[in-house]
Amino acid sequence: MGNDVRALWERILAGKTGRDYWRSLAELVSEGSPEDRQREFPEGADERPDEPSRRSFMKLLGASMALAGVTGCVKDPVEKILPYTHRPPEVTPGLSRYYATSMTLDGLATGLLVASRDGRPIKIEGNPDHPASLGAAGVLEQASILGLYDPNRARAITQKGALASWDALATELARPRTDRGAGLRILIEPTASPLLASLLGRLLAAYPAARVTVHSAFETGAAAQGATLAFGRPLVPQLDLRNASVVVSLDSDFLDGQGMHLRHSRHFAERRRPGWPSPTMNRLYVVESMPSCTGTVADHKLRRRSSEIGTFAAALAAEILLGGKPPSAVSPDIVVALRPFLGREERALVGAIARDLVRAGNGGLVVVGDRQPAHVHALGALVNSVLGAVGSTVSMTDPILWNPGTAGQDLAALVAEMRVGAVDTLVILGGNPVYTAPGGLDFAGALGSVRQSFYLGLYADETGARTTWFVPETHYLEAWGDGRAGDGTASVVQPLIRPLFGGRTDAEILATLLGTTYPSAHALVREQWRTMLGETDFEARWEATLRRGFLPGSEAPVVRADLAAPGIVAALATLAAAPAPAPDRYELGFYYDSKVHDGRFANNPWLQELPDPTTKITWDNAAVISIRTASELGVMNGDLIEITLPGFDNAVPAVTTSPPPATTVVLPAFVMAGHADRAISLRLGYGRGAALPVAEGVGTNVQPLRRQGRSFLDGASVRPTGEKHALAQTQKHWELHDRPIALSATLEAYRDKPGFTREQKGPVLSILPAVDYTGEQWAMSIDMSICTGCSACVVACQAENNIPVVGKAGVLRSREMHWLRIDTYHTGEVDTPEVVHQPMLCQHCEKAPCEYVCPVNATVHSPDGLNEMVYNRCIGTRFCSNNCPYKVRRFNWFDWMEEKPEFNGDIRTLQKNPDVTVRERGVMEKCTFCVQRIRRAEIDASIERRAIRPGEVTTACAQACPTSAIRFGSLAHKETDMVRWREEPRSFGVLHELGTRPRIQYLALIKNPNPEVG
Amino acid sequence: MATEPVFIGRPTDAELSDQLLSTAWRPWRRLGKIGFLVAILGTLSLFIGITLTVMYGIGMWGNNIPVAWGFGIINFVWWVGIGHAGTFISAVLLLFEQKWRTSINRFAEAMTLFAILQAAMFPVLHLGRPWFAYWIFPYPATMGVWPQFKSALPWDAAAISTYFTVSLVFWYTGLIPDLAAMRDRAPTRAKRFIYGIFALGFTGASSSYRHYRVVYGLLAGLSTPLVLSVHSIVSSDFAITLVPGWHSTIFPPFFVAGAIFSGFAMVLTLVIPVRSLFRLQNVITKRHLDNLAKMVLVTSWVVTYSYILEFFMAWYSGDEYEIFQFFEARPFGPWAWIFWMMMICNAVIPQVFWFRKARHSLAVLWFVSLLVNVGMWAERFVIIVMGLQRDYLPSAWDVFVPTYVDWSIFLGTMGFFLLLFLLFLRFVPFVPLAEVKELKHELSHEEEH
Amino acid sequence: MAALFRPWTNTAFRIGLIGLVGGAITLVAAPMIWVRTPNWRKQFDAIDQPVEFDHRHHVQDDGIDCLYCHKEATVSATAGIPSTDLCMGCHNQIWNKSPMLEPVRRSYFSGLPIPWNRVHDVPDFVYFNHAIHVNKGIGCVSCHGRVDEMGRVYQVADLSMNWCLNCHRQPESHVRPLDRITDMTWKAADQSTLGPYLVREYGVRSITNCSACHR
């Protein structure tokens, strides 16, 4: 079959316009023929429950009772009420309270506000005052609430798999050592926690010979090392995108998936929105291999393999320093070293970018991704300082993450020591190294030759199963602790609930190592912060900090940084020395997954079912490749390919301890326009082992292909196996078919012809009488220009509205339940398309087509302009869904709580929002504009005898949006952005000509391309 | 060429009666027994399908978002359509005084009844919560909420229930004189007793007949607009929406024509084997088959015309969504082959009926009628599934894939239909004795003058 | 020859026919009537509680206001069942030996809540909010009846949607002054004038759209 597929691709690529390409892609690749789909579902292979569940029978019973009763509700037997015995004064049953805490990921903290109802945390929002959040909460933060209620979390301390007591463990840990810690090794994740830092400090003081390894699935030190080259000392860049008018991203996804991405997104958006009357925008160039969220909003996207980006950086620097006249004097050595790179990239292109940057001056910015090696960071630093951007768009501070210094030891060294038995006690604090360690060094094997190993983790996962001791860790919502935001702001972690399954914090383990057998994280944190807040009226300040969630003014001080020529020259030298890639081989790029990260969130059903922002794949990871690569290999979506990394076995001296890890990985291909050619992008975090029922068997583990210290490597060979694998996508058609759905224009075009959306708004002729809408009229405005597709809104909606998870089979049958989805359309060039993200949810049409076809008045219009969905009246004709041109209605094909308890049931139900009905089988549902919040506000306002204040109500999606692209409010509040946006010329209603009069107005996507670039 | 007679031979009334009544007590041959077995197996699969659906939910079907209506509604429309021919034959042809309707009308009406029964199952079965189906009727609920009569579904409820009741009444009224004959002719006392009860003591008194004739005509008069209204209303389930390919004003006539088309085909499919099995060539003559074939041909043209018109209007309207639906989604999109099958079965194949030879060859008649039934099912599939698979937002597009439950229910209804039909053949005189005698009487008169 | 049937069969058959039709009608009508009976609505059957709490005594004899125990009613959706420590607030002083109060003391000292039985139970898809009703002049008695005269509390209203709509459609005929909310015996001198006045005064709205109660 390879050949005809190849032929197909050729035909597609030959296509003049993207249109033909997208069409064929839609028909032949994305969706497949129904006959194919049928093969995916052999008889009885659909989600047929194995045996009739008891509840189903009860359903039938209830049904018959209802039939007999000729009435909607069947009365249940007497229900119990359990009041408090001793009621906490602050708690009012039925009302939510918010607590400030922070979530730490990759060592950096993000401030959050967590809603707690009757003692259980139910929803996570961003902390508006916290520098890393600014009120937004990303996908992972939003979803972490479900992680708290994960029934598969470890529940007991074990020793060699047998139940053990904390006392036994504590005595083991606290046993005084005579070897000054020579045999003691600590393996931790990157951390910036002041508490951990001091504890580790004390530990190393007590055991000077001990060694600490900071390990994460990814190298986080590249930036600092780069700075060491560029400025002669380890520093990290702090971006301030409010000042950036021209941004060049070198393989950096700074709008998604980095420590400070929420802040970056917000600031980027502030400069991005082309307001009216004087629309101005920043400009974004993105150079990357795999399309990222940041890439999708770029004005110019350059497809480069990760290994070519260094060269690009050099070429760019060369253009700036040699192309035009040097804006500032730099050492001649640098100029000399740069000369050979001049023209290593297409000069017209790079020249244009360079001139753009130079024009921007200190408004210019080059961001280098953590995936890039140190020397690229050095070049980035070079460009920035040459532009004078340092101090304006970027400023340098000391590294935020804790650095073990001389006591440090990298993972490879640790593994080597372990293998030779030099380690008698290994304490692993989270991170699941057995899974996340690069396949190169066989960590699991080495673990076998450690006398005694301890592992603290949320799950008894791959690592937990192999260490001698396992300790359940507390979820951050159960724990006391602290951390630092990306800019160094000290933040507190305070618990909202008693640990559900016991559990300990990393701080407690370290304290135990130091000899306290019954440590209390609370006490430890207070101690630590006593030193930070000072003795003088500590309690009050501590209280204040807890309320605020962080310590204002504690961000890291900016330090002055001067270029150090030799370092940069060295960087350029390494670059020049880089070998050319083998012609017949492919580059492998490894990426954090935007949903399960490095696999730590793999057991979270919400995240597994969340469509990947760029590929829309759920419940899977794939080998993402470009169209040309696909054509070379003759594969289409879902074709399994075998990736082999040769010359592996000699990478590690003695792999005798256990069977050598596989050097080949087989996983499905996914063809993606805008991807770099001859490169394969792989997402980490899938193919998890047992003990995580949700994650088990989902996707493929690509760690075996990884190498220590490399986030991309060259020289892989690929072979299609000829087998197929069904990828569950939520969107299969990426072409607009020239339909007025997601409008877009360039900035110039917008300036010249502001009314280009006029056709898509304004009054429409109708024979229907006008309904007069007075008072509060709820509506939403969405600016597609600043939507990055990050999908935080989708998870926020899921959390707020008790949206069930249907599993892969469900998604394959197109039965996902998300009320809010992000439609992504590709337009323009075949290879590097323009990407449009369009959050699509119930449009709350004033003339709603869904309403007049409902035979039982189950969906009707409220006086305040809401399209109401009355679950308890719905009989499930699905007529409304058929007649919804936006297809935003979702149907409960089964009782998902019943059919998929592993995703929706068990203690996960504790997260459910008590203000929202959990929908029964057979009823329709859809976005309600978070009506429960609206009614709550109405009641409060009405009780206080006042009108609802502007901004008093917002929807979960609008609240979570990092770029505030979604604005919600009442049309009565003329002064709000929501209303002002609608009056901008580029606002429009989707499918306006149908006369549905949607209440959601979109603002057309505006791109700001550089006229100089062809 | 002389047209075939609608009645062959000169049997005495007594002989004729025995010939037509005896079907109800003459023991059946193996063929009939096999038929029953098949029918019962089919019915079984129907009830298995229903049980699974009610127990676990509509999720057992292939429906999804966007294709929220699948086999359920396809079958519903298809079966209702089949029903139409019966009423058409017995009512419309009666009003037009078509002699040839006489010997096949009861037969056709029975087919109507059983077809509607199959159809009536689906509006309830396809609900997410079938146990609340009664909410569609305006009864005084403690909830104080009422149905929403701007939706086409309450219209459906009214239309289907009316259609079934009226057809039943019509059928039974026509049956009464024959039931009386059965009462007086049946071999055993038990049989006579039972038929006697259903005959309600009808004596054939002229004073009754004089009302009887009028009422029969009245019912025919009522059924005629009814039969037109029913499928018009069914068509508005689609026509009132704005789904591309549904949102069309020609739907009512288009659907009615299609219904009668499929109905006549089904009559042929049934009448041909029955006729030969029960040796009724003398009362159901080639003339009947010939006329049926002609009707099929005519309606086939109406349907074909509608197809052409649909395409034309799509193009003429300039509505990009309609154009895409008709010129890309249907002919080339997923399941395209069903679209082509529809075209061939409904527009091309019936054209053989231009030829007398074809109209007079039982084999050809029978196979063509089968293909037309297939074609009309395909038409419903094309309209419902393809319209939804490709509507406004490409991001939401997806394909429909039926499950084994879909199939078990669909095939099940055929089994159940067959079962009811066989029972009808077994116990009821399926050629209206009284009317045939009347016809024979009239004919003999005509010959005299 | 002889007829198949006897004269009496006529009568028999007609009676049978009438029975058939009648039966059909009853089949439809009976459940409609049944669901309107207190029996189905669970009205008027006093419910046993783990503690023999007597509202008559506490309200009439002791003159305790409803809101003393059910204080959330003014601020929250739920009226709130008092926590054990509230009971003990008085009962560690008085009746602190009474065997009747044994369950309360047990709960207080064990920390295990008292499992009260719900009396007014609306379906889970109904979001009734006490606060808004109490603050807009709907008295306790309007829905809960003369609780002060109940030994064991029972449901007075039928709690059907019709019953809700009935008041939502004409609040003016049910509102009362805010200082009379918990008054069990208050009657308006002239509701027809007072009602409309209070409606204006308190800004009471007649809301009958679905999402007011169903979300």
Add this chain to the structure above:
Amino acid sequence: MRRTQQRGIVGAFDTPEEIIRAAHELRKSGYRRLEGYTPYPLLDLERAIGRGRSRIGFAVFPFAIAAAAGAYLVQWWTNGVDYPLNAGGRPAHAPPAFVPATFEMAVLFSALAACIILAIWSGLPSLWQPIFEVPGFERASIDKFFLAVSDLDPAFDREATAQRLTELGASRVEPLGVHPATDAELDERLERTEGEES
């Protein structure tokens, strides 16, 4: 149609033509209370025995109107008056949308009315009628044509009428409703007839 007390004489004929002629003759000679029993409707016979056109249509009409009115009122009151809800911005009282149900109900009730009236006017159901006691009457639904003359007829005379019927070609003439049939008699007769058959 006091059929239960009907008494008189029945004559059986073999062909429709004969019975029609006979009816005409009797009618001419002043007979007024005639009734024919035939296997299929004979319009001429009805005319001959002096039965005009049926007026059942007029009786049905009011039901049709009532049903239509009722149906429309229900829709208007429930959707427009009692609980008007904004469905898709359409008017609560939407006459065009109310037409289909109205029409269907009109059809339904007129059909039912027609049948019930038919039953009542032709005295059905009544499983037993004196005429059934007439020997050979079971052929009336197959191929024999019976003409009954009521004894309430002014011109009725048992012998003369019987005589007349035979002259007019009645194959046989039988008394109608002479013996008030008691169950006992019926039983005893039944035995006999069954004896004959076997």
